[in-house]
Amino acid sequence: YENYGSDPTIDAWLSKPVKQEYLRKQLVTTFSSDTLPEKVPADSDTKTVQVRKEYDLRILVAEDNGVNRRVVKMMLERLGYNNVVIVPDGEDAVAAFIDFEYDVVLMDIQMPGMDGLEASRQIRQQTGSKDKPWIIALTAGVLDEERAAVYDAGMNDFLPKPIRVEILGEVLERIRCVIDGARN
Known part of the structure; x- marks a missing residue:
């Protein structure tokens, strides 16, 4: 050395x-x-560092595309959400939900095997709740009939692909406020 x-x-x-x-x-x-200074002088030239907040939402991501999984994970980390589990399909999403209670599920609609619509229906059937967990559809489909199918499957929200980090942040902030209000 x-x-x-x-x-x-x-x-x-x-x-x-x-x-x-x-x-x-x-x-x-x-x-x-x-080697460390005992005290930083008050008049020293220091920079303000913005510390990223961390939030405690438990988030499950179901996405079959590996690149999209990594992108969503990076977006969530950038937004301060670190309690994230990622699965590659609808079957694994349902199994993960059985094992652990999540606040939010980000669900891709078109996945091989069990798609996001069926996985959402099964999660809703297990919980008996329309808003716990909050299920957000991730899809490139933006037609009215596709949106109707999303809501008919028991999903609460809709994010079009490609996902924009600022929109994802706004949606999660809104959900976090609702959940925090319900806890208090």
């Missing part, structure tokens, strides 16, 4: 394979109390 003073963004580096004693020494050296 070695201190790397020429680049201010690098405090130190270790070469592979990393030996435990070198790692320990470097961690102690890098984070020792004498």
Whole structure:
């Protein structure tokens, strides 16, 4: 290991394979109390860092397309929703819901095997509730008859694909406020 003073963004580096004693020494050296300022002066030039909020909604995502699964997961993380389970089809969505209670289900409509409409019907049948969990359809179909099928299957909301993160955020914020109000 070695201190790397020429680049201010690098405090130190270790070469592979990393030996435990070198790692320990470097961690102690890098984070020792004498290298940290005791107090930041009030007039120092500091930047305000916006911390991402984290929310406690339990979200189940049912999406058969691997790329879409990753995109939705990244969007949810960016919005501060980290309690997320992702499944590849409707059957797994129903099974996941049996095992755990979710606040929100993001359900793709067109999946092989059990589609999102049938999975939503089965979840509604199990819960006997029209709004718990809140089921949001994810679909490219935007025709009136497709929207009617979504609501007839017991879904509560509709997000057209491609999903826009700001719209997803608005929908989840609205749901979170309703759930928080019901809990209080």
